[in-house]
Amino acid sequence: MSDTVPDSRPRPVLSAKSGTDTFGYVxxxxxxxxxxxxxxxxxxxxxxxxxxxxxxxxxTLINTLFxxxxxxxxCNPNNEEKIPKTVEIKSVSHVIEEKGVKMKLSVxxxxxxxxxxxxxxxxxxxxxxxxxxxxxxxxxxxxxxxKKCIPDSRVHxxxxxxxxxxxxxxxLDIEFMKRLCKVVNIVPVIAKADTLxxxxxxxxxxxxxxxxxxxGIDIYPQKExxxxxxxxxxxxxxxxxxxFAVVGSDKDYQVNGRKTLGRKxxxxxxxxxxxxxxxxxxxxxxLIRTHTQDxxxxxxxxxxxxxxxxxxxxxxPQAASVPTANGED
Amino acid sequence: xxATMLARQRNEDIRxxxxxxxxxFDSLPDQLVNKSIAQGFCFNILCIGETGIGKSTxxxxxxxxxxxxxxxxxxxxxxxxxxxxxxxxxxxVRLKLTVxxxxxxxxxxxxxxxxxxxxxxxxxxxxxxxxxxxxxxxxxxxxxxxxxxxxxxxxxxxxxxxxxLDLVTMKKLDSKVNIIPVIAKADTIxxxxxxxxxxxxxxxxxxxGVQIYQFPTDDETVAEINxxxxxxxxFAVVGSTEETKVxxxxxxxxxxxxxxxQVENENHCDFVKLREMLIRVNMxxxxxxxxxxxxxxxxxxxLEEMGFQDTDPDSKPFSLQETYEAKRNEHLGxxxxxxxxxxxxxxxxxxxxxxxxxxxxxxxxEKFEKLKRHHQEDKRKLEETRxxxxxxxxxxxxxxxxxxxxxxxxxxxxxxxxxxxxxxxxFL
Numbered sequence: 014m015s016d017t018v019p020d021s022r023p024r025p026v027l028s029a030k031s032g033t034d035t036f037g038y039v040x041x042x043x044x045x046x047x048x049x050x051x052x053x054x055x056x057x058x059x060x061x062x063x064x065x066x067x068x069x070x071x072x073t074l075i076n077t078l079f080x081x082x083x084x085x086x087x088c089n090p091n092n093e094e095k096i097p098k099t100v101e102i103k104s105v106s107h108v109i110e111e112k113g114v115k116m117k118l119s120v121x122x123x124x125x126x127x128x129x130x131x132x133x134x135x136x137x138x139x140x141x142x143x144x145x146x147x148x149x150x151x152x153x154x155x156x157x158x159x160k161k162c163i164p165d166s167r168v169h170x171x172x173x174x175x176x177x178x179x180x181x182x183x184x185l186d187i188e189f190m191k192r193l194c195k196v197v198n199i200v201p202v203i204a205k206a207d208t209l210x211x212x213x214x215x216x217x218x219x220x221x222x223x224x225x226x227x228x229g230i231d232i233y234p235q236k237e238x239x240x241x242x243x244x245x246x247x248x249x250x251x252x253x254x255x256x257f258a259v260v261g262s263d264k265d266y267q268v269n270g271r272k273t274l275g276r277k278x279x280x281x282x283x284x285x286x287x288x289x290x291x292x293x294x295x296x297x298x299x300l301i302r303t304h305t306q307d308x309x310x311x312x313x314x315x316x317x318x319x320x321x322x323x324x325x326x327x328x329x330p331q332a333a334s335v336p337t338a339n340g341e342d
Numbered sequence: 343x344x345a346t347m348l349a350r351q352r353n354e355d356i357r358x359x360x361x362x363x364x365x366x367f368d369s370l371p372d373q374l375v376n377k378s379i380a381q382g383f384c385f386n387i388l389c390i391g392e393t394g395i396g397k398s399t400x401x402x403x404x405x406x407x408x409x410x411x412x413x414x415x416x417x418x419x420x421x422x423x424x425x426x427x428x429x430x431x432x433x434x435v436r437l438k439l440t441v442x443x444x445x446x447x448x449x450x451x452x453x454x455x456x457x458x459x460x461x462x463x464x465x466x467x468x469x470x471x472x473x474x475x476x477x478x479x480x481x482x483x484x485x486x487x488x489x490x491x492x493x494x495x496x497x498x499x500x501x502x503x504x505x506x507l508d509l510v511t512m513k514k515l516d517s518k519v520n521i522i523p524v525i526a527k528a529d530t531i532x533x534x535x536x537x538x539x540x541x542x543x544x545x546x547x548x549x550x551g552v553q554i555y556q557f558p559t560d561d562e563t564v565a566e567i568n569x570x571x572x573x574x575x576x577f578a579v580v581g582s583t584e585e586t587k588v589x590x591x592x593x594x595x596x597x598x599x600x601x602x603x604q605v606e607n608e609n610h611c612d613f614v615k616l617r618e619m620l621i622r623v624n625m626x627x628x629x630x631x632x633x634x635x636x637x638x639x640x641x642x643x644x645l646e647e648m649g650f651q652d653t654d655p656d657s658k659p660f661s662l663q664e665t666y667e668a669k670r671n672e673h674l675g676x677x678x679x680x681x682x683x684x685x686x687x688x689x690x691x692x693x694x695x696x697x698x699x700x701x702x703x704x705x706x707x708e709k710f711e712k713l714k715r716h717h718q719e720d721k722r723k724l725e726e727t728r729x730x731x732x733x734x735x736x737x738x739x740x741x742x743x744x745x746x747x748x749x750x751x752x753x754x755x756x757x758x759x760x761x762x763x764x765x766x767x768x769f770l
Contacts, residue, residue, distance in 0.1 A: 039406045040622035042435040044383055047626035049371045050563060057370050080362040108358045112368040157645050161634050240380065302366040306373035314483045325478045 056108075056115040058165045059305060060146075062197070063120065064139060064189070065174025066127040069204040074172075074261035075120055077274060077285060078297055083107050083120050097125040100138040121168060127185055136189045143168050143197050147320040167317060169308045170233070170300065171197045174204040175256060179213045181220040190230045196316055198233035198308055200299070206258030206291050207276060207283045214258050221256055232256075234304070238311060251299060257292040260285055384438040384487050385625060386467075388519065390460065390511065391496025392448035393418075395526045400494075400581035401441050403594060403605060404617055405430060408583065409441065418446025421456050423463045425488075440488065448507060457511040464490055464518045468640040475641075489637060491628045492555070492620065493519040496526040497576060501535045503542050512552045518636055520555035520628050522620065523547075528578030528611050529596060529603045536578055543576055557619055558627050571619050577612035580605055 063071040072084035083105065106119040121142070126135055146167045153163045171193065175186055182190075190199055201221070203209070209217060225232060232255065234248040262285050266275045274285040285293050300308075389397040393414050402408055409428065425442040442463070447456055467489045474480055495512060497504065512521055523543065525531070531539060547554060554575065557568035582605050585592045594605040605613050620628075 039404070039430075039432060040617065041383075041430060041432040041437050041625075043622040044437075044625045045375050045379070045435060047623070048378055049375055050561060051626055051630070052371045052374050054561060057367075059367075078365070080365050081359040083359065109361055109365075109367075110358075111361060111365060114368045114370055116367055116370065157642050159638060297366065302369050303373070305367065305370055306377050310377065310483070318480065322478050 053113060053115075055162065056117060057305075058117045058119075059309070060119040060121065060166060060168050060170075061300070062123070062139075062143075062168045062171040063174065064123045064126055064171060065204060066176060067124065069174040069176060070261045071122065071172075071174055071204075073263060074202075074204075074259060074293075076263050077261040077293065078300065079109065079118065081107070081109060083109075083118060084122065098129070100125040100135050102138055102142045119166070132185055135185075136192055139189075140192065140196065143171075143193075144320065147317055148324070150317065151321055151324060165309075165313075167312055168197050169305075169312045171199050172300075173199055173201045175201055175221065177203055177205050177208050177217070177258075179209055179217050181217075182224040187224065187228050187230070190225070190232070191228055194231045196320070198311055198316070199230075200233050200296075201256040202296060203256050203258040205260065207260045207278075209258065218256060218258070233308065233311070235311070238315065247303075251295075254292060254295055257296045257299075259293045259296055260291040261293070379434055379436075381483070382436040382438060384440070385629070386440040386442065386488060386490045386492075388423075388442045388444075388460070388464075388490045388493040389496065390444045390447060390493060390515075391526060392498060393446065395496045395498060396581050397443060397494075397496055397526075399583060400496075400524075400526070400579060402583045403581040403613065404620070405439065414443075414445045416449050418449055420450065421446045421459045423459060438486070442490065453507050456507065457514045460511070461514055461518065464515070465640065468518075468637055469644070471637065472641055472644060489632055490519050491625075491632045493521045495521055495523045497523055497543065499525055499527050499530050499539075499578075501531055501539050503539075504546050509546065509550055509552070512547070512554070513550060516553040517639060520631055520636070521552075522555050522616075523576035524616060525576050525578040527580065529580050529598075531578070540574075540576060540578070555628070555631070557624055564623055567623065568619075571615060574612060574615055577616040577619075579613045579616055580611040581613070 061075070063075060065071050075084045076082055101124050102121060103124065104119055104121045106117060108115060108117050110116070123139055126139070129135070150163060150165065150167055153160065173186070173190060175182065190201070193199055203214070203217065203221075206214065231237075234251060236248075236252075239245040239248055260276060260283055262274045262276045262283075264274065264276075265272045266277055266282050268275065268282055268284060273287070276283045276285070284290050288294055387401075389401065391397050393416050398409065398413070407428075407430070409426070422445050423442050424445050425440055427438060427440045430437045430439055444460060450456065471485075471487065471489055474485055475482065493515060495508070497508060512523070515521060525536070525539065525543075528536065557564075557572050559565040559569050559572075580596060580603055582594050582596045582603075584594070584596070586595045586597055586602060587593075588595065588602060588604060593607075596603045596605075604610050608614050
């Protein structure tokens with residue numbers, strides 16, 4: 014009779030002799046190069062959502078981040094900016110390329126958020142949109158004839174703009190973040206930070222952090238997903254600085270002989286990329302240069318999976334749209 | 343593919359923008375690679391070939407280590423698959439390598455079913471992955487992938503053509519795994535014979551419709567080398583872990599009285615080509631093909647078998663939901679039924695035990711009663727005896743009193759009374 018004998022006794026680690034001489038070299042690390050080639054060929058996708066009241070500088074910030082006119086406003090310059098009666102979800106996509114790396118960037122804007130007199134349940138459309146993307150991905154994944162590359166429209170990061178009151182988080186902020194922190198990665202930023210002095214900024218941040226802890230809001234990077242000690246160190250540093258106090262601008266000015274982005278006022282020029290003026294650079298580091306892949310992974314491995322669990326156990330798309338306080342089950 | 347991105351762009355009306363400065367997302371591939379390094383890689387190879395054809399030696403040579411395999415015996419009654427997992431590390435890349443060996447392939451007299459255990463093993467690995475993917479709570483990113491990424495099929499170097507066993511096995515496997523045929527022990531074939539042999543093998547494969555793995559030619563960087571290599575299939579390999587001195591270097595070689603076959607010399611054999619293709623150029627593609635083509639095919643067949651259907655987009659979510667619901671209810675029903683069954687069994691057992699215990703109790707009672715009765719009997723008898731004794735004692739006392747009175751009355755006639763006393767004493 015035939016039988017399979019999987020012998021998975023733990024074997025000692027045999028190291029293939031590495032080195033520059035071809036005699037001992039196997040070539041396993043060439044797989045990194047293969048992976049890189051494959052990734053460059055496929056291109057990357059990144060979906061970022063901006064949430065905040067109108068007038069907080071969301072579109073400007075996104076344009077500054079990606080150094081291109083990627084926001085919704087830039088796409089429709091002739092539109093009269095009327096504040097919509099309900100929260101709308103508007104998504105704009107662009108393909109940008111840098112040094113051979115292609116990225117399909119989608120910016121999802123939420124005009125009308127927090128702008129009404131009665132802002133009850135203004136997070137519902139946002140939540141619905143996010144779950145809708147998860148649903149679309151799930152349907153594709155569950156198909157019998159699947160596409161080779163499932164288009165990923167899931168929201169990888171949600172940048173939440175906090176108005177620079179200098180006091181503490183408003184109830185609207187807390188309610189929104191409480192509901193959405195389990196569904197998407199939230200990165201809170203203090204908008205228009207050039208209205209706060211450095212001391213005010215520090216107190217504001219401290220108060221915000223206290224508020225977040227008090228209400229059990231887990232913002233990105235979440236402590237529980239730190240993989241190892243190195244990760245923890247890096248992420249702790251980021252967590253100390255959160256929420257980033259940012260200033261956005263797409264105008265250039267001459268400062269000290271260099272051309273930098275900034276905002277010109279009567280009392281000076283606020284340099285956007287100057288670390289002592291505002292924390293825009295840190296935000297850009299986090300979102301684009303260091304943690305992009307991590308954001309995508311947390312979205313797909315954790316948030317999407319928990320949506321999937323809820324959806325498959327309850328069997329009803331509506332049931333999964335309002336996450337309970339405990340998450341699944 | 344740049345083409346697919348452009349196509350998508352056209353379809354979705356996405357604009358392409360130029361950037362005003364350095365944004366920094368060119369670090370994305372690096373971020374991806376770093377994450378992969380942290381996670382580690384896994385690669386699973388299946389070696390099919392007759393016993394003694396050099397599979398283990400070739401694996402040792404390919405990965406430049408010693409995998410500690412004992413040579414198999416020729417007396418196996420059937421084909422079985424032996425899988426062993428190793429952790430290799432080279433610079434900062436950790437590779438979990440699983441080598442699956444077919445033990446006993448080609449040793450039996452009747453080889454009709456030789457391919458079956460292999461096909462079952464491959465399917466079993468797909469099944470395990472499918473189950474994990476279908477689970478409700480799953481951990482796909484930490485999952486150890488056991489699906490076979492490459493299959494090295496060792497062809498015996500007869501110099502003529504493929505054996506029918508080879509053809510049958512390869513035909514059964516070509517839709518399940520990436521097959522890379524190699525000619526083993528290539529140092530037994532001369533150059534011209536080898537050339538003819540290769541042509542014959544490839545034409546036989548084509549005429550029998552066996553789809554072996556073709557190295558991908560769509561990426562410009564590797565298209566050229568892959569295309570050339572495709573023309574050299576099947577690779578004629580020689581494996582050796584022994585080193586001999588050639589010139590002033592130590593090389594892996596096989597020594598014969600008439601010369602030395604150097605493994606890494608491209609004029610002697612195609613080992614370097616195999617290593618190049620298998621590991622250094624196409625490892626990632628092999629894994630992708632396994633997942634995107636072979637696994638998807640398996641998944642599609644399995645799901646259709648299970649009764650899932652892809653209907654038109656409108657009703658798709660519902661039919662899936664319904665099927666899921668139905669399956670879930672079925673499963674719950676099954677569980678409930680089992681629970682009922684167990685409960686019934688339990689109740690029955692309890693009843694039986696109760697009956698048994700009652701029986702035992704009754705028995706004990708009876709025993710007790712019996713003992714009691716005996717006891718009563720004995721007591722009564724004792725009483726009787728005692729009564730008798732008492733009677734006798736009282737009679738004796740009366741007699742004694744009467745005797746004493748007589749004794750006192752008749753003092754003169756002592757001897758007769760003495761005699762009477764004596765008699766009485768003797769009597770008593």
